[in-house]
Amino acid sequence: MSEILLYPLLLSIPLAVLIGPVGSILVWRRSSFLADVVSHMGILAFAISEVTQLPILAVSICVSTLVSVALEWAPSFIPKDAWLAGVSSLGISIGLLLLSSNGSSHSFDHVFWGDMFALTQNDIVVFAIATGFLGMHLIVFWKSLVLIMFHEELAVLDGIPVRFVKFVNNVIAGVVIALSLKVMGVLLTGALFVLPSIGLRFLNLTPERHIIGAMVMVFTSFVVGVGISVQTDAIAAPWVIFALVVLNFSVIFLKKGIDIRREK
Amino acid sequence: MKVFSAENVGFRTPSKEILDGVSFDIQKGSFTTLIGPNGAGKSTVLKLMLGFLKPSAGKLNWLSSQRVGYMPQKLQIDTSFPLSVGRLFDLKPGCVDREDRERIERLTQTLELRQRHFSELSGGELQRVLLTYALLGNPDVILLDEPMQGLDIDSETLFLNILQTLKYEYGKTLFMVSHDLHMVFKHSDHVICLQTHICCQGAPSSIKDDPAYHVLFGQRKDSLMALYAHQHDHTHDHVHGKGCQHE
Numbered sequence: 001m002s003e004i005l006l007y008p009l010l011l012s013i014p015l016a017v018l019i020g021p022v023g024s025i026l027v028w029r030r031s032s033f034l035a036d037v038v039s040h041m042g043i044l045a046f047a048i049s050e051v052t053q054l055p056i057l058a059v060s061i062c063v064s065t066l067v068s069v070a071l072e073w074a075p076s077f078i079p080k081d082a083w084l085a086g087v088s089s090l091g092i093s094i095g096l097l098l099l100s101s102n103g104s105s106h107s108f109d110h111v112f113w114g115d116m117f118a119l120t121q122n123d124i125v126v127f128a129i130a131t132g133f134l135g136m137h138l139i140v141f142w143k144s145l146v147l148i149m150f151h152e153e154l155a156v157l158d159g160i161p162v163r164f165v166k167f168v169n170n171v172i173a174g175v176v177i178a179l180s181l182k183v184m185g186v187l188l189t190g191a192l193f194v195l196p197s198i199g200l201r202f203l204n205l206t207p208e209r210h211i212i213g214a215m216v217m218v219f220t221s222f223v224v225g226v227g228i229s230v231q232t233d234a235i236a237a238p239w240v241i242f243a244l245v246v247l248n249f250s251v252i253f254l255k256k257g258i259d260i261r262r263e264k
Numbered sequence: 265m266k267v268f269s270a271e272n273v274g275f276r277t278p279s280k281e282i283l284d285g286v287s288f289d290i291q292k293g294s295f296t297t298l299i300g301p302n303g304a305g306k307s308t309v310l311k312l313m314l315g316f317l318k319p320s321a322g323k324l325n326w327l328s329s330q331r332v333g334y335m336p337q338k339l340q341i342d343t344s345f346p347l348s349v350g351r352l353f354d355l356k357p358g359c360v361d362r363e364d365r366e367r368i369e370r371l372t373q374t375l376e377l378r379q380r381h382f383s384e385l386s387g388g389e390l391q392r393v394l395l396t397y398a399l400l401g402n403p404d405v406i407l408l409d410e411p412m413q414g415l416d417i418d419s420e421t422l423f424l425n426i427l428q429t430l431k432y433e434y435g436k437t438l439f440m441v442s443h444d445l446h447m448v449f450k451h452s453d454h455v456i457c458l459q460t461h462i463c464c465q466g467a468p469s470s471i472k473d474d475p476a477y478h479v480l481f482g483q484r485k486d487s488l489m490a491l492y493a494h495q496h497d498h499t500h501d502h503v504h505g506k507g508c509q510h511e
Contacts, residue, residue, distance in 0.1 A: 029342070
């Protein structure tokens with residue numbers, strides 16, 4: 001198997017392991033829009049990287065993490081969705097202005113759509129390390145996260161350090177979204193986090209099984225998307241999302257079909 | 265014995281005074297209810313008691329050995345969050361032992377709800393689950409924020425019976441915020457009327473005759489108090505009173 005196909009397929013495992021839990025938690029905390037906003041900040045990160053010549057991955061992680069944490073503590077007098085929309089538009093605008101003022105002659109295609117065929121061994125290592133950190137985070141804070149998602153005030157009364165756990169969770173979400181940008185681009189990364197929960201909610205699983213289901217869905221759609229991309233010589237990211245949507249509908253129809261047969 | 269006291273408590277936001285000079289005590293084993301129209305500051309009092317807010321003036325004192333349980337008014341849980349009732353109970357930190365847990369779940373009739381997800385619960389079931397979650401921490405005092413809101417008569421009666429059992433058989437101290445005047449006067453032994461400041465407080469029988477209470481609830485009290493006397497073939501969307509006159 002050529003390296004060009006090997007790395008995306010190798011990366012599909014840590015990518016699914018990262019996106020499954022982070023995406024599910026974002027949806028359960030009603031912060032789906034956050035994934036989109038933080039991923040759109042990739043344009044700003046790319047622009048800063050172009051201007052400063054700093055490594056894009058490092059800048060992306062810094063920008064995504066800062067935005068993710070800042071959004072959690074947005075002023076309460078502004079509705080959260082309005083705040084998110086404003087930050088998203090502002091980040092894109094500043095990024096585009098920086099790029100135009102810098103006179104950059106590079107193509108931005110890989111920023112918008114990602115480039116999973118340009119992955120290197122280093123990317124695999126970075127994803128593996130991130131997977132380790134996420135695993136530790138979930139082992140230490142899983143029970144606390146479940147109780148926080150149930151009711152924040154009750155979690156406070158139960159002695160859970162709610163602000164700290166939410167802070168760590170947002171940092172990790174920011175890092176995972178930043179890492180995913182290289183693979184899926186700024187336009188479609190958010191969908192990869194949110195879509196699996198749409199179909200899985202019909203299955204009434206436990207939170208843990210829901211997360212495993214999300215991992216399987218991301219992994220499957222990624223492999224299918226890469227496969228179709230290679231066959232058709234088209235951009236991979238839209239195919240990944242298309243595969244994910246088809247998987248969602250399959251899950252929903254399968255569940256409905258089983259329910260109807262049971263009723264009969 | 266006093267388990268809690270509020271002394272001249274005030275709370276204000278930059279634009280509004282929410283509470284002013286609020287003083288009251290909660291006696292051990294009592295069933296105290298805080299009533300008042302929307303925006304009177306009832307939920308703010310609860311948040312101050314729970315430590316979620318700091319008072320702008322005055323002091324709140326809990327007897328040091330008291331364990332406090334809280335039953336919130338609303339649950340903001342996302343319907344896609346696949347959490348079952350039993351799983352939530354199992355996650356409760358500092359939970360009572362297995363035997364006591366089963367006893368509590370039998371009392372609140374939530375044993376049979378263990379396998380159900382939150383999206384599948386009715387309003388009455390959800391309130392009983394929230395009460396159970398509070399009880400699993402073995403609290404001495406339970407603070408309840410509008411627990412009857414939106415419940416049908418059967419669910420309300422069942423919930424009240426549970427509260428009565430908690431008070432008389434388990435010796436729990438109950439402090440409840442409520443809009444349901446008929447229920448308040450039937451079951452509470454101390455009523456506090458709030459409208460930014462405390463308009464009147466005392467035993468239900470004395471509150472009924474207090475002029476401040478009549479000003480606070482106006483015509484609304486008549487219709488709500490009449491609930492026991494007639495059929496539910498109408499709604500209760502009445503206009504609140506303008507607030508009490510404080511002398």
